[in-house]
Amino acid sequence: MKVFKFGGASVKDAAGVRNVATVVKRHAQDDLLIVVSAMGKTTNALEEVVRACREGADAKPLIAALRATHEAALREVAPDDGHAATALADAFDALMRYVGRAMEGPADRNYDHIVSFGEVWSTIIVAAHLNAAALPSHWLDAREVVATDGLHRAARMDWERSAANAQKVLKPLLTGQPARVVTQGFIGRSTEGYDTTLGREGSDFSAAIFAYLLDAESVTIWKDVAGMYNADPKKFADTKLLEHISYKEAIELSYFGASVIHPRTLQPLQQKSIPLYVRSFVDPEATGSTIDHQSANDSLIPSFIHKPGQVLISITPRDLSFVVEENLSGIFAAFARHGVHINLMQNSAVAFTVCVDNSHRVKPLVLELRGEYEVRWNEDCELITVRHFDEATVKKLLQGKEPLIEQRSRNTARFVVK
Numbered sequence: 001m002k003v004f005k006f007g008g009a010s011v012k013d014a015a016g017v018r019n020v021a022t023v024v025k026r027h028a029q030d031d032l033l034i035v036v037s038a039m040g041k042t043t044n045a046l047e048e049v050v051r052a053c054r055e056g057a058d059a060k061p062l063i064a065a066l067r068a069t070h071e072a073a074l075r076e077v078a079p080d081d082g083h084a085a086t087a088l089a090d091a092f093d094a095l096m097r098y099v100g101r102a103m104e105g106p107a108d109r110n111y112d113h114i115v116s117f118g119e120v121w122s123t124i125i126v127a128a129h130l131n132a133a134a135l136p137s138h139w140l141d142a143r144e145v146v147a148t149d150g151l152h153r154a155a156r157m158d159w160e161r162s163a164a165n166a167q168k169v170l171k172p173l174l175t176g177q178p179a180r181v182v183t184q185g186f187i188g189r190s191t192e193g194y195d196t197t198l199g200r201e202g203s204d205f206s207a208a209i210f211a212y213l214l215d216a217e218s219v220t221i222w223k224d225v226a227g228m229y230n231a232d233p234k235k236f237a238d239t240k241l242l243e244h245i246s247y248k249e250a251i252e253l254s255y256f257g258a259s260v261i262h263p264r265t266l267q268p269l270q271q272k273s274i275p276l277y278v279r280s281f282v283d284p285e286a287t288g289s290t291i292d293h294q295s296a297n298d299s300l301i302p303s304f305i306h307k308p309g310q311v312l313i314s315i316t317p318r319d320l321s322f323v324v325e326e327n328l329s330g331i332f333a334a335f336a337r338h339g340v341h342i343n344l345m346q347n348s349a350v351a352f353t354v355c356v357d358n359s360h361r362v363k364p365l366v367l368e369l370r371g372e373y374e375v376r377w378n379e380d381c382e383l384i385t386v387r388h389f390d391e392a393t394v395k396k397l398l399q400g401k402e403p404l405i406e407q408r409s410r411n412t413a414r415f416v417v418k
């Protein structure tokens, strides 16, 4: 069994859906579990639906627009599939009814219920097209398998229940010659029976979850870039493909902000030694990147990760007393309470400085800290991480920039620059 994952960009329109069939056809003999994200920017559009509902505005025109594009795509890729057309119409009707009622229950639970429709719609279309293209496949509701806790918008896995669900619901679908299943990324179900999501861009993680549950031989993430690069190829020229790196290196890179793979994806894969391939759906012949246990190549190419939109926050006790453990634990607790994730930190005798993503959460946090501390902040900073750096590249990188913080370990150099 191989697991394939197709993200929103790869299925953004009818041509994208057809291309999924082209890729699958090249693996026509393989047992495949195909994990699909919502089409294009559908999840963003559904977030607008959530916002409209919350503000008491009319969400129906937004849904009608999504319906028009999805139905048009289905008509293009599977014109004769009445069953799929009905399933798609039913799913849109269900969302229309849901937003027509007054919203009850916690906001994040409603959010999860609404945004999870995107993956349901896309998978109905992809499965219908595969069937039309003589690549028969079962449609699986991922929520029947992916069991989570009730932490909406960032649900955590319940592996035991998921494994039991996989036995009961997924295994019986693996009958065809070859077995082929299409299912949704991103979504799951809580113990209480509500829809949950694994966090934005969580479909990579879904692919790893299914691979783990099925002891798959590999996971392939099909992307609009040819693999993992040493810097974002959409922003920088002269980037190099990382042909082969270890799980550990890939975890480090995605932790520091490389956006190619969702950070939670690698852990289940490395636990079961399932290799991850990142390949191009535009050029499916190209070999792409391999991520597995082998670390021999990790340090061959320096990698650069740029995180713009950072704020540097500097926290000093008002009486200029030392920053000690008691202060720090209070400060950390405040960050956790406000959901502000620390990207980098540094302390001196009387100041504790952190670098975080700028968001609406920062201001309330700063206001709270100002009760006890003098807090200064510096917006519009950029955090640059260089893995396997050498002095020449660092020098070039910092040219014309003002480094506010500099940290180096053996493998990694990090700079906050303005």
Ligand code: ASP
Pocket (backbone or CB within 6 Å): 007, 008, 037, 038, 043, 044, 118, 185, 186, 199, 200, 201, 202, 203, 204
């Ligand atoms: N559709 C979801 C999102 O856009 C999940 C994903 O794409 O991985 O965040």
Ligand code: MG
Pocket (backbone or CB within 6 Å): 007, 008, 009, 037, 038, 040, 043, 201
């Ligand atoms: Mg997406």
